[in-house]
Each structure stands twice: as C-alpha cells, then as structure tokens.
Amino acid sequence: MTTTQPGPAASAAAARLRIAVPSVADRVAAELRLQLADGELLPGTRLTESTIAEDLGVSRNTVREAFAELAAERLVVRHPNRGVFVASLGPGDIHDVYTVRRAIEVAALRGGGSPERVAAVRAAVEEGKAAAAADDEEALGTANQHFHRAIVALAGSPRLDTIMSQVLAEMRLFFHRATVDAHFYRSYLAGNEHICTALEAGEPDRAAELMLAYLDRSEQKQSAIHGG
Amino acid sequence: MTTTQPGPAASAAAARLRIAVPSVADRVAAELRLQLADGELLPGTRLTESTIAEDLGVSRNTVREAFAELAAERLVVRHPNRGVFVASLGPGDIHDVYTVRRAIEVAALRGGGSPERVAAVRAAVEEGKAAAAADDEEALGTANQHFHRAIVALAGSPRLDTIMSQVLAEMRLFFHRATVDAHFYRSYLAGNEHICTALEAGEPDRAAELMLAYLDRSEQKQSAIHGG
DNA sequence: TCCGTTTCGATTGTTCAACAATCCGGCAAT
C-alpha cells in the first residue's frame, strides 16, 4: 500500500535542482567548515579522526572523506601518519592569498560585467552602508564579503567564483583577531563605494585600479596585524 | 649539533623534507590522473569503484578517497548514487577555463617578475623552438605548457601555480583530438616569443596585452574545434 | 504498438572491525 511516496516528488525536485541531498561526508565537511569560520577551531588545532567521528556520530571513514574535501580547500593540512591540523597561514601565505585576490578581482573588474551584475555590486555596497548605520559589525563583515564576491561574479565564471570562495574561507581562518577591532571594516566602506561608482560610470579600468590599491592597503594592514 | 629549535625554521625545514611516501590513495589518484592526461579515459567514461579497486589491487575505500581528490580538481564529477564520470567540458566550460587563464596569466605578466623567473620563461620559449626544429609535436605541446606555467610562476604564488596546474589538467581532458593537428602548437610559437621579448624588454603591460590577444585567439580556435 | 508500472540486479553510500605502520613521549642506559 502506498503510504507517503518519497519517489516521484523527491526525484522530480532533485532533477529540477540538479542537487541531491548532500552526502554525510559533505555534511561533516560543512559542519567543520562552519566551526572553522566561527573560530571554534583555531589554526594549528589537531583534528583527531576518532574524536570527530564520535562527536558527529559518523564513521571514521566518512570523517576521512570530509578531511580530503577540506584539505583540497586548504582549510586543513594533512601530515602523513600524524593527522590533520587546522591550517595556519604564515606571512608568506597572507601575501599569496592577496596575490590571488589581486589577480581575480582586478580581472573581473576589467571585464566590466552586465548591468544586473553591476547592480549586485551596488546592492552589496548599500548593504554595507546599512550595516554601518546600524552599528552591526558582524553584518558589516559579511557585507564586505558580499561586495568582493559580487565583484568576482562580474566575470560570470563559476570557476573564479569557487576560487574566490575558497580564498575567502582561507582568510576567515585568521580574521578573528582583526574583527575585534570595531572599526576594521568601516575603513573599507568609502573605498567600496568609489569602486562601485567607477564601475557604474563605465570606467572599469579605473575601478580595477582602485581595487588594486585597496587590496594593497588591506594586505599591508593584515601583514601588520599578523606577521609576528 | 642538532638544532632542536621549535621555531619557524625547524617547521619550515620539516615541511620541506617531509616528502614521505605518498599514500596509496594519492598513488591511485596519480595513476588515474595519468590515464586521464593520456586520453586512455575519455570524457564521460564511468569509473566504477569496484573495478578500479580490483584493477589497481587496492580497497574500494581507498579508491573512494582518490575520487574525492580528483573531484576536487574537477577532473571527475560525482553523480550521487550513480557514480563518478570523467569530466566532459561543454562550450561554457571552455570559455570559463579561458576566463581563469586570462585572469591569472595576465596578472602574472603585469607583475613583471624577477630576472631568473623571466629567464625561465625564455627557457620555455627556446625549448619550444628546439622542439619545432626537431619536428617533435609532443615535445612542442609540453614546451607550450612549460611556457604558460613559467608565465604564472612569475608571480611567485604557490596558490596561483596550483590553480594553473589544475586548469591545464582540465584542458588536457579535451586536447587530444586537437593535438592530432600537427601544426596546432606551431602557430603559437611566434606569439610566445613576442610575449617573452616584451617581458625581457621591461614592458610587462605590453606583454600582458599580447597574452590577452593570444588567449582570445586560442579560445576561439578551441571553441571552433569543439563547440559541437 | 505504445506507455506506465513493477521487479531485479548492480552500484553506491556508509558503517564496522580489524590490522600493520608510524609517530610521540617517556625511560633507561651510557
């Protein structure tokens, strides 16, 4: 007898969205990603397979698969026969991350982008201004990330989008201390606005130039904070 | 005379010398990567876990881990509950790959690069000319890859290097047919030389402009061949 | 004949238990 039929409806939805339920390994990876972004797992922390497997109620093999995912994103590093550790970025890594950002964001800006994608950039700018007006520092941070994501999205390249996502995820690994400074993101607001207006004015090259200076300043600031 | 310093020097040296034997999963992934690059596994081919596990004499779980690695590199795609397939690039993907290359290679060129890195670019150009003189089409292809890898290496960014490696690996997936054309790479030789001389002449912006035109032409050619 | 449904075999997703290999820290001996 047909009770609730999970077949047709579910498969239809899956076919429409082209995305099935995430596998358990994916969910474990997502959970760990969340804890990494929230700073619950600090750089250098060791992640023992058995512990995580027990904590999340999954098999050790599944945890292992999740680790492979995270290692590919450079969020954790594998030391053979020693375990996986939360990635810790040294001064060289900071410069490297900004090098990638310079390449990607400047290139995306130079391409100009369709009007609706430019509008998305504008929306991120306004989101940041609203967060500043409300004195919501956390919202300001996410708005800033939305801004840069929207910049990269100008290129309309899925691959560049995922690269940017990974880079931002890497940066969140060492952003916690900096976020303590309440006025940290606020100094970027005006810069974002300038870039956006230049973009809207049909001057992508000038916008790219502004972004380059922006990223250089940001890197300098980050290096000063960390850098040891 | 053992320097038991727990500082950065020790960890850096440890990281450098930590070239332990690759894990079995890594070796499986490497073997599959090789077969993919050689065209023994054509796009769309299904890779069944048990078959590969048996063929390579490893466990199914290990194969699964290797698949995770390859999936992260976009060389294979996972269809949940259906299996993994060799990635096949559609017209949109070709454009996307070239978008990434434009961003990365142009940015690397704009940075100029140290003299020895420029020298590496020159070496790749000469390698290509030698291969052309010897009528060795395969060597010509690898020389071309060395050239573009050397271009990206100008930036001195490990992350950009690995991104470039992955992009090139993706391209090898659909380059086999094109390689049949004996004069395919030869048309790029002069362009490479121009870019290199501009770079050596201290005109990185002009070199970047040349590279941009080069990549646009190359994408057009590829789209014409494939594109369906 | 055509089309929807049902069954069935094969493959994946996931878990579990085991084992060898390896590493870390401590301890003894020199």
Place this chain on the structure above:
DNA sequence: ATTGCCGGATTGTTGAACAATCGAAACGGA
C-alpha cells in the same frame, strides 16, 4: 646530555557487510 628503545595512541588501509538508490529489463494494460 645524548642515544636507543619501549609502549601507547593514531593513522593508513583493508575487507566485509548492509541499506538506499538507480537503470534497465520485464511486465501488463490501453
């Protein structure tokens, strides 16, 4: 203090098992 060795803990890898799911063949009704 250095060396060598031992013991515990963790990883790397295997093999087997089971439910869930998919594709296709078999089936039956119009």
